[in-house]
Each structure stands twice: as structure tokens, then as C-alpha cells.
Amino acid sequence: MDNNTFCPNCFKSLPVNTTVCGYCGFNLTSYQPKPSALPLYTVLNSQYIIGKVLGQGGFGITYKAYDTFKQQIVAIKEYMPSDYSERRGKTVYPLADNSKANKIFEHGKNSYIAEIKTLYQFESVPGIVKIFSHFQENNTAYLVMEFLDGYSLRSYVKAKGGKISVAEATRCILDVAKSLSVVHKAHILHRDISPENIFLSNDGHDVKLLDFGSARHYIENSEEELSVLLKPGFAPPEQYSRTGNQGPWTDIYALAATLYYIVSGSNVPDSISRMQSDTLQPLNLLVPQVSKAMAGALVRAMEVDCKKRTQSCEQFIQDLKTTGWLNIPKNAADLTPSPVRPTPTPTPTPPPSPPQMRQILCRVACFFGDGKGRYRDFSP
Numbered sequence: 001m002d003n004n005t006f007c008p009n010c011f012k013s014l015p016v017n018t019t020v021c022g023y024c025g026f027n028l029t030s031y032q033p034k035p036s037a038l039p040l041y042t043v044l045n046s047q048y049i050i051g052k053v054l055g056q057g058g059f060g061i062t063y064k065a066y067d068t069f070k071q072q073i074v075a076i077k078e079y080m081p082s083d084y085s086e087r088r089g090k091t092v093y094p095l096a097d098n099s100k101a102n103k104i105f106e107h108g109k110n111s112y113i114a115e116i117k118t119l120y121q122f123e124s125v126p127g128i129v130k131i132f133s134h135f136q137e138n139n140t141a142y143l144v145m146e147f148l149d150g151y152s153l154r155s156y157v158k159a160k161g162g163k164i165s166v167a168e169a170t171r172c173i174l175d176v177a178k179s180l181s182v183v184h185k186a187h188i189l190h191r192d193i194s195p196e197n198i199f200l201s202n203d204g205h206d207v208k209l210l211d212f213g214s215a216r217h218y219i220e221n222s223e224e225e226l227s228v229l230l231k232p233g234f235a236p237p238e239q240y241s242r243t244g245n246q247g248p249w250t251d252i253y254a255l256a257a258t259l260y261y262i263v264s265g266s267n268v269p270d271s272i273s274r275m276q277s278d279t280l281q282p283l284n285l286l287v288p289q290v291s292k293a294m295a296g297a298l299v300r301a302m303e304v305d306c307k308k309r310t311q312s313c314e315q316f317i318q319d320l321k322t323t324g325w326l327n328i329p330k331n332a333a334d335l336t337p338s339p340v341r342p343t344p345t346p347t348p349t350p351p352p353s354p355p356q357m358r359q360i361l362c363r364v365a366c367f368f369g370d371g372k373g374r375y376r377d378f379s380p
Contacts (some may be wrong), residue, residue: 008040008051011066011073026052036080036087037061044142045135048076058082059108064147067132074132077143079112081105085140092140113141119212121186127179129199129208150202153262154195163265166289166328172198173259174317174326175207180255181313184248188212191246193254194234195262232270233257237304240272249309252316256301263287274304293323 006013009026019028031040033053038061042050051064054075065076078092084101085092094105113134122128133144153172157164176198183190190197190212199208230239236253238244257268264286269279280302284295297319303309310316320326 009064011049011051036082038063038078038087038090042090044076044137048074048144050076065144067144073147075145075147077145079109079141079143081108084108091138109141112143115188115212116141116143118186118188122182125179125182127175127207127209128183129210148199148201148208150200150206152196153198153200153258156200157195157262157265161265164262166263166287166325169259169263170320170325170328172200172207172262173255174320176209177255177313177317179209180251181317183209183212184251184313189246189248190251190254191239192231193251193258194231195258196231198258233261233268235271236302236306236309237271237275238306245306247306247311248313249306249311252301252310252313253303253306255316256298256310260298260302263290268302271304278304289328291324294325297323297325 005016007021007024007026008028008031010021010024012021012023014021020026028040031052034056037053037056038044038050040050040052044050044065047067047069049066049068051066051073054062054064056062059081060077060079062075062077065074066072067074080087080092081104084098084104085094086096087093095101113136116131116134119128119131123130129148130146131143132146135142135144151159176193180190180193190209192211193209197209197211199210200206201208234254234257236250238246238250253271260266260268260283264283266281266286274280282292282295283298284290284292297316300308300319301310301316310319
């Protein structure tokens with residue numbers, strides 16, 4: 001069938017001239033991505049059909065897409081540093097007449113590709129998003145990975161009133177720490193851990209660590225513009241300097257700050273301010289379930305002096321265990337009632353087979369019985 005005869009969100013068939021999907025409710029007329037995004041139904045690598053934009057940041061755009069070879073929905077991330085590039089047609093170009101932009105764009109793209117290849121070694125780690133493929137096209141690079149059905153940790157916490165229970169938060173952070181330990185053993189740092197980059201599946205069973213900031217490695221170590229690449233409150237002092245002593249302890253700070261935030265609902269003061277005057281309140285003063293010993297584990301993990309900070313994921317996990325983080329009963333009373341997890345938009349039972357690229361000979365509308373109002377396509 002033609003590309004535009006199926007929904008760019010759920011990829012189920014759409015009747016001709018239909019603008020609202022009867023399966024997932026996606027409205028094509030109200031969909032308005034940023035102008036820099038690829039148009040809906042763009043075909044990449046002769047295999048992937050671009051659907052809606054899932055997210056758009058300073059260094060790339062992530063799309064929902066359909067793999068016509070494997071007949072499955074995937075996510076595709078396109079390298080596109082918004083401050084240094086522009087799109088003309090489908091092609092991405094460094095900003096014209098800007099030698100700095102050209103240098104950053106090219107080196108960033110090469111670094112992006114190199115680190116994508118490195119991440120293939122983690123495809124068997126349950127807590128890290130799976131990578132299927134990568135390719136270069138339109139003068140840029142693309143990463144094809146599994147599509148995750150769920151929401152970010154920040155969205156989840158917001159939906160539950162701004163904070164979650166100690167038991168639930170501990171389970172989530174421990175899962176991330178275990179995955180991160182494998183990454184660190186391969187001498188790779190994440191350097192962008194925050195509630196936005198921790199993903200929870202809809203069923204609540206899977207916790208995934210996203211966005212390894214591949215394209216940012218070159219930029220952070222060659223340009224004096226670190227402030228735009230950091231998340232204040234989650235980045236330790238050494239990330240504010242090109243010559244900062246970064247290591248596993250850098251990610252530990254961000255992971256501990258994330259735990260502090262999701263349990264208390266309060267942001268951690270930025271680390272540079274803490275170096276001048278540390279106003280961080282011990283967590284036990286904000287959350288009754290947290291003991292002084294438990295709060296001490298986070299204090300050690302968020303030391304502004306990296307030499308005094310918890311040095312490894314293994315040490316951080318052990319500290320959480322010995323100070324009592326794992327001893328909080330799952331059904332213990334929280335500060336606020338625990339609402340139900342955010343419920344995804346209900347979707348009707350899909351057709352028995354996924355959409356395939358085929359020619360339609362005719363389309364028949366049903367006016368009676370259980371199939372009333374539905375269409376059936378007949379192909380060779």
C-alpha cells in the first residue's frame with residue numbers, strides 16, 4: 001500500500017482520506033513537529049518509514065518508525081545538533097559560513113558513530129536499550145533501536161504527585177546501577193543520568209537506561225560551552241570543566257541525585273553552588289521513611305569533591321544495602337497515597353497482521369454485523 005495509508009503512530013491501516021486513526025486516536029491534522037524534523041512517511045535506508053517524533057533535543061531527533069523488512073515498530077535517532085546544523089530537504093548541513101559549526105558537526109557525527117558501535121556490546125544487558133542497526137544517510141547518522149512502550153522516570157514521578165515511595169525508588173535506581181556497572185567496566189561513562197534518561201515500561205517490569213550522549217563526547221572536550229550540555233542538579237562539578245577528573249564517580253553523583261529527587265520531590269542544588277555554600281538538606285529531614293544512615297549513603301555519593309565521593313556502582317549498591325535502603329517494606333505507608341501508574345491510551349484490538357508494503361487492488365467497506373464501519377483491503 002502507499003505509505004500514507006497507515007497511521008504514523010501505531011502503523012495500522014487507515015482508510016483513504018482518514019485523518020484520525022481508529023485504533024490509537026492519532027490525529028494527523030493536529031500533529032505539528034518542529035520544522036527541522038523529517039516529514040511523516042519519509043523512507044530511510046530503503047527500509048524504515050518515519051512516523052511521529054518521539055523526542056527532540058539539542059543533539060538529535062528521535063522518531064517512531066516502521067521496519068518494513070522485519071515488520072516491526074522501532075525507534076530511530078537522527079544526529080542533528082540544532083545549534084550547529086540545519087535541514088534542507090531531507091539532508092542535514094552544518095550552518096553555512098560558520099567554520100566552528102562545520103568542525104563541531106563533523107567531529108560530533110564521527111564520535112556519534114564510533115560510540116554507537118561501542119554500545120553494541122551491551123545488547124545483552126537487560127537494563128540498556130537494544131540497538132538493532134545504524135547507517136549514514138542525508139549527510140548525517142542514524143541509530144535504530146528497540147521501541148520502548150512506556151514513559152520516562154520524570155513523567156512517572158510527576159504523574160504520582162511529584163515523588164514516589166522509597167521502596168519503589170530503590171528498586172528503580174538499583175536496576176540502573178547494575179546496568180551502569182557493566183557499562184563502566186567497559187570504560188564508558190554515561191554522563192547524562194537524570195530522570196529524563198531512565199525509562200519505565202508500561203507493565204512496570206523493565207527499567208532502561210537511555211541516551212548515552214554519544215555525540216556530546218567530542219563537544220564537551222573541545223568547546224567551552226558546557227553549560228548548555230549539563231542538567232543542573234544532576235551534574236557534579238567535574239563536568240563543568242573540560243579538564244575535570246571524570247570517572248564512574250561522575251555517574252554515581254547523578255544517580256544519587258536522581259534518587260534524592262524522586263523520593264523527596266525536591267531538586268538538588270547545582271554542584272557549583274554547593275562548592276560555595278552547600279545548602280543540600282539531608283534526605284532524612286525531608287522524608288520520614290529515610291533514616292540518618294540512609295541519608296548518609298546519598299551524602300557520600302553526592303560529595304562535591306570527587307575524591308571523597310563513592311567511587312563505583314558496586315560501592316554505591318553496597319552502601320544502599322548496608323544503610324537500610326533495601327529494608328523498606330514495599331507496602332509501607334508513604335508520605336502521600338500512591339496512585340496507579342499512568343494508564344496508556346487504550347487501543348482496540350489490532351488487525352491480525354501488521355501493515356506491509358503492498359499494492360491494493362480494492363478496498364471494501366462493511367455496513368453490517370461486527371465489522372460495521374471497518375474497511376478490508378484486498379491485495380494480490
